[in-house]
Amino acid sequence: MNTTRRETLIGRMVLIIFMLFTLMPLVSMLSTALQPEATIPTGISWPSDPQWHNFVDAFNVANLGTLLWSSVLIILGVVPVSLLFATMAGYGLGVLRVRGGQVAFLLLLLGLTIPLESLIIPLYYQMSDLGLLNTRWALILPLIGLFMPFGVFWMRTHFQSVPADITEAASVDGANSWMAFLRIQVPLAVPALSSLAVLLFLWTWNQFLLAIVLVDDPNQRTMAGALGAFQGRYGTNIVLLCAGSLLIMAPTILVFVIFQRQFVKALLQGSVKG
Amino acid sequence: MMGSKPELNPIVASSVRSSRHRLVARGRWAGWLYVLPALVMYALFVLWPLLTSVEYSLYSWNGIDAGRWVGLENYWSVLTDSELILPIVHSFELVFFFTVIPVCLGLVAAALIRGFSEGGFGAVARTILFLPQVAPLVAAGIAWKWAYSETGIVNQLLSAVGLGSLTRPWLADFGTALPAVGFIGAWVLLGFCTVLLLTGMSKIDPALYEAARIDGSGPIQEFRFITVPSLIGEIGVCVTVSMIAALSSFDIIYISTYGGPGRVTMVPGVLIYRLAFDERKVGLASAMAVILMILVVGCVLVVQRVMKGENS
Numbered sequence: 001m002n003t004t005r006r007e008t009l010i011g012r013m014v015l016i017i018f019m020l021f022t023l024m025p026l027v028s029m030l031s032t033a034l035q036p037e038a039t040i041p042t043g044i045s046w047p048s049d050p051q052w053h054n055f056v057d058a059f060n061v062a063n064l065g066t067l068l069w070s071s072v073l074i075i076l077g078v079v080p081v082s083l084l085f086a087t088m089a090g091y092g093l094g095v096l097r098v099r100g101g102q103v104a105f106l107l108l109l110l111g112l113t114i115p116l117e118s119l120i121i122p123l124y125y126q127m128s129d130l131g132l133l134n135t136r137w138a139l140i141l142p143l144i145g146l147f148m149p150f151g152v153f154w155m156r157t158h159f160q161s162v163p164a165d166i167t168e169a170a171s172v173d174g175a176n177s178w179m180a181f182l183r184i185q186v187p188l189a190v191p192a193l194s195s196l197a198v199l200l201f202l203w204t205w206n207q208f209l210l211a212i213v214l215v216d217d218p219n220q221r222t223m224a225g226a227l228g229a230f231q232g233r234y235g236t237n238i239v240l241l242c243a244g245s246l247l248i249m250a251p252t253i254l255v256f257v258i259f260q261r262q263f264v265k266a267l268l269q270g271s272v273k274g
Numbered sequence: 275m276m277g278s279k280p281e282l283n284p285i286v287a288s289s290v291r292s293s294r295h296r297l298v299a300r301g302r303w304a305g306w307l308y309v310l311p312a313l314v315m316y317a318l319f320v321l322w323p324l325l326t327s328v329e330y331s332l333y334s335w336n337g338i339d340a341g342r343w344v345g346l347e348n349y350w351s352v353l354t355d356s357e358l359i360l361p362i363v364h365s366f367e368l369v370f371f372f373t374v375i376p377v378c379l380g381l382v383a384a385a386l387i388r389g390f391s392e393g394g395f396g397a398v399a400r401t402i403l404f405l406p407q408v409a410p411l412v413a414a415g416i417a418w419k420w421a422y423s424e425t426g427i428v429n430q431l432l433s434a435v436g437l438g439s440l441t442r443p444w445l446a447d448f449g450t451a452l453p454a455v456g457f458i459g460a461w462v463l464l465g466f467c468t469v470l471l472l473t474g475m476s477k478i479d480p481a482l483y484e485a486a487r488i489d490g491s492g493p494i495q496e497f498r499f500i501t502v503p504s505l506i507g508e509i510g511v512c513v514t515v516s517m518i519a520a521l522s523s524f525d526i527i528y529i530s531t532y533g534g535p536g537r538v539t540m541v542p543g544v545l546i547y548r549l550a551f552d553e554r555k556v557g558l559a560s561a562m563a564v565i566l567m568i569l570v571v572g573c574v575l576v577v578q579r580v581m582k583g584e585n586s
Binding site: 012096181 | 406412
């Protein structure tokens with residue numbers, strides 16, 4: 001490396017400023033969450049006596065146990081089915097190359113750009129007609145549909161990167177395509193599938209607009225939707241609000257730190273190849 | 275020239291194609307069984323609502339009684355009523371904050387991170403900058419609403435550095451609310467752009483830099499003449515993703531300002547929600563929804579075209 005020590009030092013300082021900018025609101029939230037309740041805290045001030053039990057209070061007040069269970073149910077309803085459907089379609093479009101597949105693929109690509117707000121009004125009346133408003137199905141079914149463009153796109157990209165020899169070898173062995181799909185393609189696709197699973201988990205957990213429109217009861221919502229309701233009720237109790245928000249954020253950050261590699265790969269490669 | 279590779283050797287290319295074709299032909303119709311479940315879900319919960327939005331937009335409807343056909347009147351209202359057109363203008367102002375700032379700062383951050391060896395300081399910086407991208411936007415909205423408040427960290431910092439005269443409730447001030455909201459978007463997207471650009475940089479041929487060194491160019495020239503041009507593809511993706519986020523922003527604004535004060539931070543997403551579910555003007559909201567979709571798809575196509583032009 002040719003860079004001088006001074007350049008490295010300046011670079012380090014600029015990056016530290018960027019990091020402080022990123023962490024600032026989060027640290028402010030943490031220091032606020034530890035203040036005594038019913039005080040009016042200022043930006044960042046470390047409390048002399050950190051009130052860690054505020055997190056327990058927020059957990060109880062927000063009914064976080066119930067909310068967690070609700071989110072788990074929604075995620076279990078959305079993620080496995082989305083993975084299966086996306087993998088099958090990715091295989092059909094990428095390996096079997098079905099007749100007219102190009103048209104189907106272009107239609108799906110359109111879905112990558114459509115804003116959710118453009119769909120939300122009909123989705124509301126659709127769920128109302130189906131009698132599903134205020135149930136978790138009102139979130140699960142549309143989310144599967146909404147995840148198809150990215151999911152199929154991502155899996156198709158993966159299947160196109162698998163050498164054709166492998167598919168052909170399976171055909172020569174007399175395996176029909178469903179067996180070839182299950183025994184050969186799916187196991188090979190596990191890395192791509194795990195990245196997609198992490199992404200879909202986060203997108204479901206963080207889904208807000210669908211939750212506030214289609215489900216009134218926060219206990220049946222996604223985490224982000226429930227957080228919206230929590231803010232509506234306890235918005236004035238800034239200490240409790242910060243503690244609750246941090247609790248709801250924590251799992252996403254944990255998942256990110258654990259699966260960082262897959263996650264970043266999925267998010268980036270997926271979008272670059274677009 | 276893009277398509278020249280197969281033409282160089284047409285015989286080989288076509289024989290490969292035909293052997294593949296035979297093997298695949300059997301699956302060509304049966305294969306639809308694989309594609310169908312995904313397509314059905316997509317059609318039911320994306321395409322169908324999309325067409326229904328267009329249908330609703332042609333009616334005056336309160337969501338309960340029978341609607342009245344009004345043709346394109348709702349569109350005319352959106353395009354002529356300043357209360358309704360301003361949110362669209364705001365969303366384009368947000369593009370500056372959501373797109374221009376994260377892409378420019380992201381280029382700087384990525385170039386700097388690349389200077390540090392893998393695994394150490396650079397990796398920590400990358401992870402931290404990426405954090406806002408994984409937290410729910412609602413939580414980001416709550417965190418920043420608190421940071422911008424009168425006793426929040428932003429004012430605290432300003433006072434600390436002697437700029438106490440600038441302090442204000444940033445989100446409640448008519449002049450600063452929109453830029454303040456825009457900065458939240460920049461905060462969320464900086465990490466995404468940084469990491470994406472970093473990935474792109476790792477693919478640049480090091481020989482290019484060596485050649486530049488021999489020619490005696492410094493780091494700034496390298497950045498200007500090698501790094502940035504090599505990253506056109508990645509920059510295109512950053513611009514596309516962040517522009518969609520800006521034009522269709524909802525969560526952050528719903529939580530932090532709900533379009534206020536007055537209507538200075540009103541954007542199409544929040545307006546659609548308020549018109550449809552608070553004011554029960556479903557037809558008008560749907561017209562806005564269709565216009566928003568056309569705007570987003572149109573902008574994405576323009577960016578794609580520009581980037582393709584830059585590439586060739």
